[in-house]
Amino acid sequence: MLAFLIKRLAQAIAVMFVISIISFSIQDNLGDPLRELVGQSVSEAERQALRDELGLNDPFITQYLRFAGKALQGDLGTSYFFKKPALEVILSKLSATLDLVFGATLIIISFSVPFGVYCALKPQNWFAKTIMGLSTIGISVPVFLTAIGLIYIFAIELGWAPAFGRGETGSFLGLWDSAFLTKDGLAHLVLPSITLASIMLPLFIRLIRSEMQEVLQSEYVRFAWAKGLFPNRIHYVHALKNTMLPVITVGGVQIGTMVAYTILTETVFQWPGMGFLFLEAVNRVDTPLIVAYLIVVGAIFIFVNTVVDIIYGLVNPTVKLIGNK
Amino acid sequence: MIKQAVNSLAVLALSAGIMMSAQANTIKIAYDADPVTLDPQEQLSGGMLQFSHMAFDPLVRWDRELGFEPRLAEKWTRIDEKTMRFTLRKGVTFHTGNKLTSKDIQFSFNRLKESPDFKGIFTEFESVKIIDDHTFDLVTKSAFPLVLNNATYIFAMDSKFYSGKEANGKNKDEIVKSGNSFASRNLSGTGPYIVSNREQGVRVDFKRYANYWDKTSKGNVDNIVLTPIKESPTRVAALLAGDVDFIAPVPPTDHDRIKKSGNVDLVTMSGTRIITFQMNQERVEAFKDVRVRLAMAYAVNQEGIVKKIMKNFATPAAQMSPEGYLGYNPNLKPRYDLKKAKQLMKEAGYEKGFTVTMLAPNNRYVNDDKIAQAVASMLGKIGIKVDLKTMPKAQYWPAYDARSGDMQMIGWHADTEDSNNFYEFLAACVNKETGRGQYNSGNYCNKNVDAMIDQANTETDPSKRAAIMQKIEKILFDEAAFIPLHWQDLSWAAKKGVNVSPIVNKMNYPYLGDLVITK
Numbered sequence: 001m002l003a004f005l006i007k008r009l010a011q012a013i014a015v016m017f018v019i020s021i022i023s024f025s026i027q028d029n030l031g032d033p034l035r036e037l038v039g040q041s042v043s044e045a046e047r048q049a050l051r052d053e054l055g056l057n058d059p060f061i062t063q064y065l066r067f068a069g070k071a072l073q074g075d076l077g078t079s080y081f082f083k084k085p086a087l088e089v090i091l092s093k094l095s096a097t098l099d100l101v102f103g104a105t106l107i108i109i110s111f112s113v114p115f116g117v118y119c120a121l122k123p124q125n126w127f128a129k130t131i132m133g134l135s136t137i138g139i140s141v142p143v144f145l146t147a148i149g150l151i152y153i154f155a156i157e158l159g160w161a162p163a164f165g166r167g168e169t170g171s172f173l174g175l176w177d178s179a180f181l182t183k184d185g186l187a188h189l190v191l192p193s194i195t196l197a198s199i200m201l202p203l204f205i206r207l208i209r210s211e212m213q214e215v216l217q218s219e220y221v222r223f224a225w226a227k228g229l230f231p232n233r234i235h236y237v238h239a240l241k242n243t244m245l246p247v248i249t250v251g252g253v254q255i256g257t258m259v260a261y262t263i264l265t266e267t268v269f270q271w272p273g274m275g276f277l278f279l280e281a282v283n284r285v286d287t288p289l290i291v292a293y294l295i296v297v298g299a300i301f302i303f304v305n306t307v308v309d310i311i312y313g314l315v316n317p318t319v320k321l322i323g324n325k
Numbered sequence: 326m327i328k329q330a331v332n333s334l335a336v337l338a339l340s341a342g343i344m345m346s347a348q349a350n351t352i353k354i355a356y357d358a359d360p361v362t363l364d365p366q367e368q369l370s371g372g373m374l375q376f377s378h379m380a381f382d383p384l385v386r387w388d389r390e391l392g393f394e395p396r397l398a399e400k401w402t403r404i405d406e407k408t409m410r411f412t413l414r415k416g417v418t419f420h421t422g423n424k425l426t427s428k429d430i431q432f433s434f435n436r437l438k439e440s441p442d443f444k445g446i447f448t449e450f451e452s453v454k455i456i457d458d459h460t461f462d463l464v465t466k467s468a469f470p471l472v473l474n475n476a477t478y479i480f481a482m483d484s485k486f487y488s489g490k491e492a493n494g495k496n497k498d499e500i501v502k503s504g505n506s507f508a509s510r511n512l513s514g515t516g517p518y519i520v521s522n523r524e525q526g527v528r529v530d531f532k533r534y535a536n537y538w539d540k541t542s543k544g545n546v547d548n549i550v551l552t553p554i555k556e557s558p559t560r561v562a563a564l565l566a567g568d569v570d571f572i573a574p575v576p577p578t579d580h581d582r583i584k585k586s587g588n589v590d591l592v593t594m595s596g597t598r599i600i601t602f603q604m605n606q607e608r609v610e611a612f613k614d615v616r617v618r619l620a621m622a623y624a625v626n627q628e629g630i631v632k633k634i635m636k637n638f639a640t641p642a643a644q645m646s647p648e649g650y651l652g653y654n655p656n657l658k659p660r661y662d663l664k665k666a667k668q669l670m671k672e673a674g675y676e677k678g679f680t681v682t683m684l685a686p687n688n689r690y691v692n693d694d695k696i697a698q699a700v701a702s703m704l705g706k707i708g709i710k711v712d713l714k715t716m717p718k719a720q721y722w723p724a725y726d727a728r729s730g731d732m733q734m735i736g737w738h739a740d741t742e743d744s745n746n747f748y749e750f751l752a753a754c755v756n757k758e759t760g761r762g763q764y765n766s767g768n769y770c771n772k773n774v775d776a777m778i779d780q781a782n783t784e785t786d787p788s789k790r791a792a793i794m795q796k797i798e799k800i801l802f803d804e805a806a807f808i809p810l811h812w813q814d815l816s817w818a819a820k821k822g823v824n825v826s827p828i829v830n831k832m833n834y835p836y837l838g839d840l841v842i843t844k
Binding site: 029030031032035036037038039040041042043044045046049050053078081082083084148151152155156159162163164165166267268269270272276277280282283284285 | 355509563
């Protein structure tokens with residue numbers, strides 16, 4: 001296990017290095033950060049002086065080495081807009097994004113497993129057919145359209161949920177802010193979470209259904225029937241457990257997609273999280289923040305995939321982690 | 326018995342007090358952005374001016390007819406051609422409790438002269454001379470007509486509060502563009518609102534300053550919560566759902582929906598930002614021919630663009646100065662005439678037309694990319710084939726500065742609310758040293774116009790100035806120095822009972838201190 005983790009850490013560092021070089025080399029194409037910092041009538045000479053001050057006129061290598069040197073000490077640069085260390089800005093938005101991801105995950109898990117299993121066991125039932133039909137729609141409607149539709153129906157027409165923002169947050173043991181801890185926060189969470197879940201939920205229902213159907217055809221399930229086990233035991237203990245293996249793999253990969261969709265969801269709902277922050281940073285050409293965001297998200301990817309691999313080993317003892325003897 | 330009566334009276338008074346505070350008026354505002362800093366002199370932008378008018382007060386401010394309204398300066402007189410004497414209002418205090426004196430004005434003025442964003446428009450100014458605590462002279466280097474225009478930018482900053490050093494050894498009055506200065510995080514102004522809480526990019530909370538000097542103001546809003554909502558549909562949804570009370574700007578596509586909703590008011594007003602296309606004479610030989618430029622000016626149908634693309638949410642333009650500006654020339658009208666345009670092309674020897682490239686942003690001005698497409702197809706009708714490229718503003722401005730398109734779009738708002746600012750930046754001959762013509766990517770150059778711009782800069786008689794500047798507009802029109810399109814309209818929408826109509830203006834900084842809420 002330890003050897004596996006060390007190997008992963010080494011890989012993580014290599015990936016971070018590549019991300020930092022890529023994100024650093026695209027920044028020249030993102031535009032001129034000065035535009036957002038100064039007014040329209042500031043003279044070219046003033047602009048050049050400011051560029052010098054920010055070190056934007058230095059050659060690429062000089063800029064990258066300066067960045068890398070600081071990055072090794074945990075300093076990913078200072079955001080032009082927030083005037084604070086980029087890492088600090090991103091981490092301060094992390095709790096908002098995790099609220100959203102957690103809310104969506106909760107919805108996905110609590111609906112995808114029962115619905116998927118139901119559709120596999122009773123494929124001819126009208127309810128199963130309805131679910132499958134809706135899931136096709138869910139996959140094909142773009143996420144921002146879902147968001148605007150939900151806002152229109154539930155915020156404007158019915159007035160059940162707020163249209164934007166995160167609302168009040170509560171403090172969890174003084175360590176962590178979360179919207180889950182207040183009534184107002186929960187009300188604000190509902191629509192964005194559903195929006196974010198709307199892409200993944202149909203996918204998982206379909207995945208679980210088809211995996212389950214396959215497992216139900218397999219030898220050992222037939223053997224279990226022959227042995228005369230209770231149907232519930234066969235379905236939920238023997239079949240479901242094996243169904244979940246590919247689901248976990250896909251789930252791990254999908255976390256990345258989820259991060260991508262938080263950008264859209266957060267933007268439409270003005271949710272003050274990392275995704276929204278990133279899109280704003282791109283619009284403002286806040287390059288230090290963009291680079292830092294890509295690195296942080298890269299780190300999240302690696303972390304999640306490592307955890308998925310470990311869970312995989314726990315669920316299915318026949319899987320050997322690389323490095324385990 | 327008496328004691329009991331007194332007691333119950335006290336309880337009554339107390340509960341009345343509680344009721345009063347329970348009725349504190351709070352409004353929630355959603356703009357498209359929140360202030361980037363708390364330092365009013367760090368950045369010259371519309372968003373920052375909106376903020377400055379909440380937390381600070383200027384010497385004078387614009388009224389709705391583009392006249393001047395006394396604020397911190399009670400009155401002013403010109404004592405000679407270089408000097409304007411101001412009398413400060415008495416009894417004005419900063420949020421810290423410090424009294425406002427001429428020293429604070431001098432401090433604020435000197436800081437403006439240091440600010441990269443403001444020093445440009447204050448170059449003509451020499452100094453602030455203190456006469457006594459409530460009298461001072463604003464001295465210019467030479468006769469200068471725009472003293473009061475500039476005075477709208479002199480927001481009083483608390484000199485005691487911003488003097489000295491911070492714990493980290495940095496000066497408190499430092500202006501830092503992309504760093505963490507004292508003034509960008511802390512503030513003490515004289516304005517109607519104190520910033521009580523701020524989470525950048527998420528929300529700013531304002532509380533009414535109890536000792537605000539303007540007792541005549543009917544403003545009755547005690548708390549303001551300002552939330553930036555970047556996405557227009559979400560901003561409109563938040564208003565319609567009742568989550569916020571006041572929004573700006575309102576996208577043209579949602580105007581009908583808001584008008585129909587019944588419990589929300591829409592306020593629109595003609596704005597002062599002109600949208601134009603410039604034709605680069607250094608890149609395209611044909612653009613040097615005035616007949617070709619005129620042909621293009623005749624080929625573009627401003628009224629059509631305003632009607633079809635802007636949904637009447639703009640005012641068609643034939644010049645740069647909007648109505649109300651001194652340079653506005655009422656004789657210049659949009660001149661769409663396709664026949665004449667074709668004939669001019671023929672006369673110039675370009676009957677077969679030619680091909681040019683065109684650059685425009687796609688997220689800077691209202692419908693900017695659609696406008697560019699429309700202009701491109703209009704020019705196609707007179708044989709000018711346009712190769713159009715639109716891009717996000719972040720990439721557009723570097724391309725614009727490099728003059729990499731034959732035709733380029735630019736919108737301009739005069740920081741001084743004066744016509745000459747348009748000419749200096751967009752129409753004067755390009756001069757790297759003086760900075761003139763910094764945004765004249767057409768490289769149009771007419772020495773007579775330049776001389777008249779100089780003249781207008783020193784002429785202090787408004788009617789003579791108006792005559793000079795209207796003549797400039799006429800020359801630019803006759804020579805088709807550029808293609809004007811329209812002035813973008815401004816829009817605000819608020820819940821009924823939030824009376825925004827009297828406090829909004831062409832400059833697009835609502836005077837929220839005077840906002841009245843009726844139940």
